Amino acid sequence: xxxxxxxxxxxxxxxxxxxxxxxxxxxxxxxxxxxxxxxxxxxxxxxxxxxxxxxxxxxxxxxxxxxxxxxxxxxxxxxxxxxxxxxxxxxxxxxxxxxxxxxxxxxxxxxxxxxxxxxxxxxxxxxxxxxxxxxxxxxxxxxxxxxxxxxxxxxxxxxxxxxxxxxxxxxxxxxxxxxxxxxxxxxxxxxxxxxxxxxxxxxxxxxxxx
Numbered sequence: 001x002x003x004x005x006x007x008x009x010x011x012x013x014x015x016x017x018x019x020x021x022x023x024x025x026x027x028x029x030x031x032x033x034x035x036x037x038x039x040x041x042x043x044x045x046x047x048x049x050x051x052x053x054x055x056x057x058x059x060x061x062x063x064x065x066x067x068x069x070x071x072x073x074x075x076x077x078x079x080x081x082x083x084x085x086x087x088x089x090x091x092x093x094x095x096x097x098x099x100x101x102x103x104x105x106x107x108x109x110x111x112x113x114x115x116x117x118x119x120x121x122x123x124x125x126x127x128x129x130x131x132x133x134x135x136x137x138x139x140x141x142x143x144x145x146x147x148x149x150x151x152x153x154x155x156x157x158x159x160x161x162x163x164x165x166x167x168x169x170x171x172x173x174x175x176x177x178x179x180x181x182x183x184x185x186x187x188x189x190x191x192x193x194x195x196x197x198x199x200x201x202x203x204x205x206x207x208x209x210x
Contacts, residue, residue, distance in 0.1 A: 029174030058092065071102075081121060084116075091103050092133035093133070110130050124150045127153060131145075138180070142172045
């Protein structure tokens with residue numbers, strides 16, 4: 001069985017080919033200290049493993065690493081619910097990694113599923129993850145839109161946990177947006193005060209010389 005300790009970098013790299021998935025572990029001790037190892041899985045098991053691993057990395061804040069795995073998995077995922085969630089995972093990881101172009105692609109594909117949201121069990125959670133990705137980019141407008149939609153879908157599907165999480169995220173987005181609105185004004189006030197103090201100091205020094 002593969003050793004999945006973070007120090008061994010299991011899953012980096014990850015490759016999918018036909019019915020097989022290969023996962024590397026750069027620093028595993030399979031043939032001696034730090035010799036590295038590679039593990040081969042059947043495609044379905046490997047895709048599930050790859051997704052779980054990338055999601056774990058994302059939870060740990062390793063967004064760029066998670067993003068590369070999610071992107072590698074997406075072409076091999078065709079089932080609508082699974083694809084919707086993976087697209088949302090790409091959006092969330094891209095937001096955390098600061099990759100706006102990739103987030104935009106995930107956003108557009110996620111919205112292409114709009115007609116299926118109320119009939120798919122993963123929709124509300126996927127929209128919530130996409131909202132978190134937008135938040136990572138400080139795109140408060142899209143974060144609010146996705147979180148509001150997630151809450152509406154979850155409410156109709158009676159998914160109470162997602163409703164609560166969406167409400168919490170919306171509150172967080174509102175507070176952060178307000179904070180950003182206030183901060184520039186505070187900065188301008190400080191700058192004006194500093195300029196006033198500098199002018200007073202110059203006048204004082206000029207009077208001393210006289």
